Amino acid sequence: MSDQPTPAIDARTVFSLSGVSKTYTMGALKVEALKATDLDLYGGELVVLLGASGSGKSTLLNIIGGLDLPSTGRLRYGDTDLSRADDATLTRYRRNHVGFVFQFYNLIPSLTALENVQLVTEISSHPMDAADALALVGLDERLNHFPAQMSGGEQQRVAIARAIAKRPDILLCDEPTGALDYVTGKIVLEVLTRINDELGTTTVVITHNAAIAGLAHRVVHIGSGRINRIDVNQTRQTPQQISW
Numbered sequence: 541m542s543d544q545p546t547p548a549i550d551a552r553t554v555f556s557l558s559g560v561s562k563t564y565t566m567g568a569l570k571v572e573a574l575k576a577t578d579l580d581l582y583g584g585e586l587v588v589l590l591g592a593s594g595s596g597k598s599t600l601l602n603i604i605g606g607l608d609l610p611s612t613g614r615l616r617y618g619d620t621d622l623s624r625a626d627d628a629t630l631t632r633y634r635r636n637h638v639g640f641v642f643q644f645y646n647l648i649p650s651l652t653a654l655e656n657v658q659l660v661t662e663i664s665s666h667p668m669d670a671a672d673a674l675a676l677v678g679l680d681e682r683l684n685h686f687p688a689q690m691s692g693g694e695q696q697r698v699a700i701a702r703a704i705a706k707r708p709d710i711l712l713c714d715e716p717t718g719a720l721d722y723v724t725g726k727i728v729l730e731v732l733t734r735i736n737d738e739l740g741t742t743t744v745v746i747t748h749n750a751a752i753a754g755l756a757h758r759v760v761h762i763g764s765g766r767i768n769r770i771d772v773n774q775t776r777q778t779p780q781q782i783s784w
């Protein structure tokens with residue numbers, strides 16, 4: 541197991557979890573979704589979080605993203621301790637520092653691509669220009685299209701533009717290609733790896749697709765609520781090189 545940064549990324553710890561657990565209680569039933577988990581995320585790295593359905597991936601991502609708090613353990617974002625953060629602190633952390641991309645794009649149907657991204661840039665402290673964010677994902681010619689006028693892959697690229705336009709320190713992607721066909725999924729992965737390279741945004745991609753692991757600096761294997769292994773890819777693959 542290796543929890544060390546690869547030489548390609550910087551050694552700054554952006555986010556750190558230690559001894560984190562999460563138990564969901566439903567009546568008499570307790571589900572231990574995450575058990576005694578330690579993980580550091582480093583500046584600029586692309587991490588793939590790989591595990592079967594129900595292994596705890598989304599639970600871990602939700603805690604890193606400040607959408608949920610752990611039952612026990614410690615969370616640090618830079619010098620800030622988020623372990624027992626109140627709602628206002630978590631909202632500020634999410635708004636200023638975290639970008640989210642989900643399997644379904646969650647765009648507002650009545651707004652154009654540009655307006656969907658502007659919704660975020662208007663409330664961010666140091667955003668990029670919304671049109672520039674859309675150009676980064678290759679949609680500079682689709683600014684005025686509505687979601688219904690775009691393919692699934694294009695809508696996902698709008699969602700990625702929306703997530704990165706606030707210049708987050710961490711980009712969290714939960715099965716970003718889960719609803720897409722093979723070719724379109726690869727285009728979305730190409731966009732995510734390019735953004736990680738160009739902007740240096742620490743990126744975490746959840747997947748149950750082992751082929752995607754080849755893109756990562758580090759691959760975190762999760763099973764039954766535990767990190768079983770962390771692999772460092774000495775040689776990374778490009779989205780063109782992977783297949784499934």
Ligand SMILES: Nc1ncnc2c1ncn2[C@@H]1O[C@H](COP(=O)(O)OP(=O)(O)OP(=O)(O)O)[C@@H](O)[C@H]1O
Pocket residue numbers: 564565566571572573591592593594595596597598599600748
């Ligand atoms: N809000 C909740 N209440 C109760 N149990 C939950 C809740 N959220 C998740 N769980 C349970 O916690 C465990 C881990 O779920 P999680 O969603 O983190 O897994 P996952 O690896 O992301 O799965 P998938 O790939 O299917 O999305 C599962 O057993 C799940 O049923």
